[in-house]
Amino acid sequence: MLSTENDFPLSATLHPLARWFGLADFxxxxxxxFNKIDYKVSEDRLKILHSSIVMAVSNTKCPIPMFLQFDEPLRQMFVGVSEVSGFRTLYEIIDLQKIPERLQTLSGLLEIFKGKIGVEDSTQLIKASIQFTIDLLPDTIEFEDTPEENEDSSLTLKLGSIPFGPEEFNSFVIHLFTSWPNANADAIEDTLLHSDLEPLQAPKWAAQLVFEENATYKIAETIKTFAKQTHRRESIHSFLEYLEKEQLRKEEKEQAAEVLERLTAASPRDHLRSRLSKAIYSRLPKYHLPVPIDAENLNDILAYIFPDSDLAKEMGKSYLTFTEPPDNIFKGAKAAPCDSLAFRLALAVFFVYERFGGVLAVAYLWQEVILELRYRWENGLLIAGVDGDMPNHGTCLLHQKLQMLKCCIIKRQAGSGSTGEASPQGMQSSSSMYMDTQSDVMTDDEDEFFDCETDDEDKPRNSTHIAVLKPEGRKEAHPTLRLLHNPEVSIFIPVTQEPAPMTEDVAREHLEKLVATEEEAEGKANRIRLQSVALVSDMSAFKAANPGCVFEDFVRWHSPRDWEEESGTSRLSERMSQAGTAWKDAWEAAEGKSVRRQKRLFDERVEAENVLSFMDMLIGEVFRHTLPMLMKAGLIRLFEEMDSLEVTVQHDKRTLAKMLSRLFSEQLFSWTDFENFITSLRSNEQALCAYKSMRRLSAKSAALPEHQTFTNFLRQLVEDRQLRAVPGGARSPLGQHIAVCFDQGNQSRGGSSSGNVSLRAQPPKRRLPSPAVRQFILRTVAPRPYLFSRPSIHRMFASLSERDIRIAGAFSEDLLYG
Incomplete structure (x- = not known):
């Protein structure tokens, strides 16, 4: 108890008894x-139990202190005893909510301590260790963040962005510890009238950054709140119908004068429609709604989502944008590119959810987006922000569906010969690619089948009759291959249909059908049919381009490795020569038709309607399909802050990017992995916000020398989150910087907890705020209970805050001469 090494430990996991008494073992x-009847030790039973413990310790001569906890567990009240070498030490604790005036100063505590050990002699040496804790709360720091958000701020400044920073001002606190270790208690004057304990004169300083456990931060909280909405099962139309009913109920309560005014003036019941999709509203059900988004803001949002529209060009506004990191760190993340429609749509959904009434506004905006997509499909207008000509399975499903819709629009343009006035740059090349390969495929206005002659079935299928057929659908002659039954005729490469593009969900469903019923005969037939759709189309085109051909000719062109040539003889491979193979069955079923006369493998009308039906989803699915882009945007926003601030955070960029990729790599979303991701994201955002605030704080002392040393010290506080000493205390250059930042003129903590401050001595030119906590440790060696007893060790710990005072005393007595 005489050792000063354990004075004022700061470990949060340390037991309070070790902090109060300096004990290592107890x-x-x-x-x-679990005892619900009597789960706590009441004070009337305390004396009996305490006496039993004293007797047990005395009988066993146990040197380890034994403690008994009583009263409410949260109060942390203990009594204890120990016996060593004929000395018994009693441990006592008092906790007072109202601080007596005499206990507010060191002199009053010293009187209590002397009275307890029975020492009246002023020459008794009593050592005192003192520590004051001064808090700097973040509400006294001007947080450096994006422009202040208020109702009058410009919409374009916030649309397309992710907020960053703490939700509250109490996200962290900086503790400044000023200490007087092992000083002579009688040499220090600390009364209600005067105090020598001035923090600026303390010989020892230390500082520590402490984060609030329950503090929330904007990026992490935004994603977490957004993800909670994925469980909603309401449909988009249910919200629109709800708004319709609310409007009708409101109209019933209006007075006749207001009704007359609506009849004579412009009707406010007209459904707010975007200028983008106004042309097709007459073809869809109308909802006369009390719209959650006014016309001006809705036009701004739609112009942001569709920047290639006439409305966006007319408005000419610029919006915040995100840029892909240069190191391609999100390569494995199944989201969407930053310049894509899906990415902008996710940010717009987040914006209206936060700004315009939650899910009602999201449902309203999503309906507008569906109408605009349908308008573009029906008018053959491409969509800006949808890259590629085929669905990319490495992106999210929403982006794949939009890519599929783009494929349908390009196919529609190829069939109609129109490129569309509103198509973005690069549309011409995409159309030409489809024109080259699909020009022979049947258009919308052509029939898919032709009537056959009545005697076709009676004609034998042999090369003599087929040879007189007119070849069609030829692309070019093969440079080397010739027909087996007519070696003088070259094999012509037919014009074939392009493989039908598939989104990931359709491809997965297709694969499940292939492996569903492997052993059943019907399942095998379905599997062969699914596998051979494109193959039969190629065979039909080959037969039409090469009248008189046989199955072996098709194999030589389509699958050369299945045609074996040895010693001047040629034959089919073993797998092809087996009777009843899928290829032979498909060859027998294929008719000689060019692609112009075939049924299309890819019907853009059906696929486009499937995409639009997919977009008409549940409101929870809207949040689920846009969540990957919002999480990616949150990480990019965090990475920007990490690049701008020279501070080491707990998780690097690649770690967070891998966590994002792992979240959406599987079909089933793992909420456990999501919580781990949010925790890691919050940890980084927490450190960045704290350093950003303290860097702004350090600007107050920029005029002092060695400012870079002070900046490095603040950065170490954030990175280590441990207690860091200030060499030289207040007199060092580092201490001068801290004193400026903690100056009372920059921070106000309210009333003092140490009595009437106005009666104290005149404060210095620069004065620190009043301590939030004041701690005292008094220790001495004196005989007890009598003057002729052997000297024993006595220790008393006192902690004073604005709310209460706690005193923990360990007083020994001599059992041999007591």
Whole structure:
């Protein structure tokens, strides 16, 4: 108890008894919390139990202190005893909510301590260790962040962005510890009238950054709140119908004068429609709604989502944008590119959810987006922000569906010969690609089948009759191959249909059908049919381009490795020569038709309607399909802050990017992995916000020398989150910087907890705020209980805050001469 090494430990996991008494080993006895009848030790039973512990320690000569916890567990009240070498030490604790005036100063505590050990002699040496804790709360720091958000701020400044920073001002606190270790207690004057304990004169300083456990931060909280909406099962139309009913109920309560005014003036019941999709509203059900988004803001949002529209060009506004990181760090993340429609749509959904009434506004905006997509499909207008000509399975499903819709629009343009006035740059090349390969495919206005002659079935299928057929659908002659039954005729490469593009969900469903019923005959037939759709189309085109051909000719062109040539003889491979193979069955079923006369493998009308039906989803699915882009945007926003601030955070960029990729790599979303991702994201955002605030704080002392040393010290506080000493205390250059930042003129903590401050001595030119906590440790060696007793060790710990005072005393007595 005489050692000063354990004075004022700061470990949060340390037991309070070790903090109050400086003990390393001890035993605590407490009632079981599972005993619901009497789970706590009341004070009337305390003396009996305490006497039993004293007798047990005396009989066993146990040197380890034994403690008994009583009263409410949250109060942390203990009594204890120990016996060593004929000395018994009693441990006592008092906790007062109202601080007596005499206990507010060191002099008053010293009187209590002397009275307890029975020492009246002023020459008794009593050592005192003192520590004051001064808090700097973040609400006294001007947080450096994006422009202040208020109702009058410009919409374009916030649309397309992700907020960053703490939700509250109490996200962290900086503790400044000023200490006087092992000083002579009688040499220090600390009364209600005067105090020598001035923090600026303390010989020892230290600082520590402490984060609030329950503090929330904007990026992490935004994603977490957004993800909670994925569980909603309401449909988009249910919200629109709800708004319709609310409007009708409101109209019934209006007075006749207001009704007359609506009849004579412009009707406010007209459904707010975007200028983008106004042309097709007459073809869809109308909802006369009290719209959650006014016309001006809705036009701004739609112009942001569709920047290639006439409305966006007319408005001419610029919006915040995100840029892909240069190191391609999101390569494995199944989201969407930053310049894509899906990415902008996710940010717009987040914006209206936060700004315009939650899910009602999201449902309203999503309906507008569906109408605009349908308008573009029906008018053959491409969509800006949808890259590629085929669905990319490495992106999210929403982006794939939009890519599929683009494929349909390009196919529609190829069939109609129109490129569309509103198509973005690069549309011409996409159309030409489809024109080259699909020009022979049947258009919308052509029939898919032709009537056959009545005697076709009676004609034998042999080369003599087929040879007189007119070839069609030829692309070019093969440079080397010739027909087996007519070697003088070259094999012509037919014009074939392009493989039908598939989104990931359709491809997965297709694969499940292939492996569903492997052993059943019907399942095998379905599997062969699914596998051979494109193959039969190629065979039909080959037969039409090469009248008189046989199955072996098709194999030589389509699958050369299945045609074996050895010693001047040629034959089919073993797998092809087996009777009943899928290829032979498909060859027998294929008719000689060019692609112009075939049924299309890819019907853009059906696929486009499937995409639009997919977009008409549940409101929870809207949040689920846009969540990957919002999470990616949150990480990019975080990475920007990490690049701008020279501070080491707990998780690097690649770690967070891999966590994002792992979240959406599987079909089933793992909420456990999501919580881990949010925790890691919050940890980084927490450190960045704290350093950003403290860097702004350090600007107050920029005029002092060695400012870079102070900046490095603040950065170490954030990175280590441990107690860091200030060499030289207040007199060092580092201490001068801290004193400026903690100056009372920059921070106000309210009233003092140490009495009437106005009666104290005149404060210095620069004065620190009043301590939030003041701690004292008094220790001495004196005989007890009598003057002729052997000297024993006595220790008293006192902690004073604005709310209460706690005193923990360990007083020894001589059992041999007592």
């Amino acid at each position: 035993v605590v006895m407490t009632s079981s919390p």
